[in-house]
Amino acid sequence: MVLSLLSKRCLISRRIFVQGFLTSRTRMISPVASNCPFILKTNLSTTTALNLRYERTEEDEKLDSFLKETTSTDDFFADADRFPSFNSIGIESQVLLDRLENMLPSKDNFRPSAVQAASFAAISSGKDVSIGAETGSGKTLAYLLPIIDDILKRKREARNEDGSIGHLGYDYARAIILVPNKELASQVLRMASELTGGARSIIWDTNGENIMLSHDEEPMEECDIVRLGIFPGNLKSPEDYKPIRLSVNEPVDNPPLDIIIATPAALGPIGVNPKNINMFADIQTIVIDEADMLLDGGYLRPLNDVLLGFKRADKLDVSFGVVKTQHVLVAATLPDMGLKSAQAYVQRKFPYATRVTMKGMHNARHYGLKDQTIWIQDDYDEEMPKKKRMERLIEILKRSPSEATDADDREDGVGLAGEKVMIFLNSANDVDSATAALTRAGVNAVPFHAKVSLSERTENLKRFRKYDPNASIPDPDAVPVLVSTDLAARGLDISDVTSVVQLQFAGNVVSHLHRMGRCGRAGNRDGKGVVFYGGVESELVAVVRVAEDEQQTMVLEGNEIDDNESESGGKVQNAFSRKRGFTKKRKKIARKQQYDTEF
Structure with missing residues (x-):
């Protein structure tokens, strides 16, 4: 039955595959680099690897102890004495270290x-891993570095005298990275x-086209190139994708491609068809980025596919040389609302996954905010609160920070002129209305939501990225204000965002945490947060404000505030739900207000 699933073509290449697969793939999940803080000494055969998920070893205990220490810090950076540089975490490839230095030129960073x-260390162990850390903490590099380091090491070791590369242990790709949408891809x-x-x-770009290399690029050895591709949608088999068709x-x-980036919508139809088992048997690691988002709503079915x-x-029988796939789940929030929550799903599907959960995850106030949220x-007597909010917002966007500092009598003593600002609202229509109002008032702003075409969204995001708040001469094409729904609240890493404004309060605490995490990223503590609120939101805001003041960790479960708690506003952990917490609470308050009015 198993043999019937494998094509003759794949069986021919499998002979070559099996010879190199066990050594190459075992190397990925065996000892961590010699300069890592600790060394996993187990030589993981196929059988041992299959049993690792069920039998704890001495190496597991060492890893747990290591993770307990490294995840207990409140700081963005790892301990400077133990991890003064990137090679101290276990990176062996000098090429990768050099590229990191070019990517992060600041000595402080x-x-x-x-x-x-x-x-x-967790990913290099080869086991399933769940990574939870607040937004802006460096999670994308956290999963890219061990995978790229492994690929570059393999290529160095497989290099032939003529510069060509021998078999690397995979025919389709070393890893797949799943993300929710094309922007994140x-x-x-x-x-x-x-x-x-x-x-x-980049072998295949975001438009599903080949990248033509420019002739003025400096020469580079083939063993130093990691081949990337984005998997397009509407394909029926892996071989409909040209890079895979050619490599197979x-x-x-x-x-072959080394890393494939895909959305569940694009890859789901391939996973459903059993005829495509060859590719899934070949891929050694799957990274599920923005895991809580993919484990919810319309994303869940294609992800399960x-x-x-x-x-x-x-x-598949171990005689085929196939080691169980490593799953790496990455998220800034993992809400727990019971048996169907994202957290419960992860625990149920991956019970033996190594947990890397940072201390700052779900903190009420994001690490990167310089001061308390405004x-x-x-x-209360305002008949048109939306209009008043917009007037206040325009005033804030036109007021300089120095003017705001001197205006102690202002309730909204903040100035954002010249800053790089993201403004959040809860619907596409509200985003369009707010953008139009800002534009009429002379504020340079562009919209970003799902109803805007992909090409326009890409262009708007590009113009917003261009804006540098520290530039002496601004780029005339750059835009300082991006007005968005929560589409831009997750995953998008935009450098130098100095301020986040919630013109409408978030619909749930997950969105609130993601929104506030758009500024003050990558270790910077220069972000500003401004939140407008009123009416039925006030009681909920009171809970969040207390949590921020006390820097509490938000436990994302339950639907209601415990009204029997102290004057601090009730238990934070009972204030919010994954989806409907805010909405249900608003309805409850509205019903109570109506009852009080009538009786």
């Missing part, structure tokens, strides 16, 4: 974040390319 130090591609060889490493059918002249492909492959409440 050229050392690993806490989540990167912890994750490198493009972002991961852009970040990865800085570590994989630049434009020449004409492997001599076409080395992808995971089904790997589940089938993991059931809360601006609607006037």
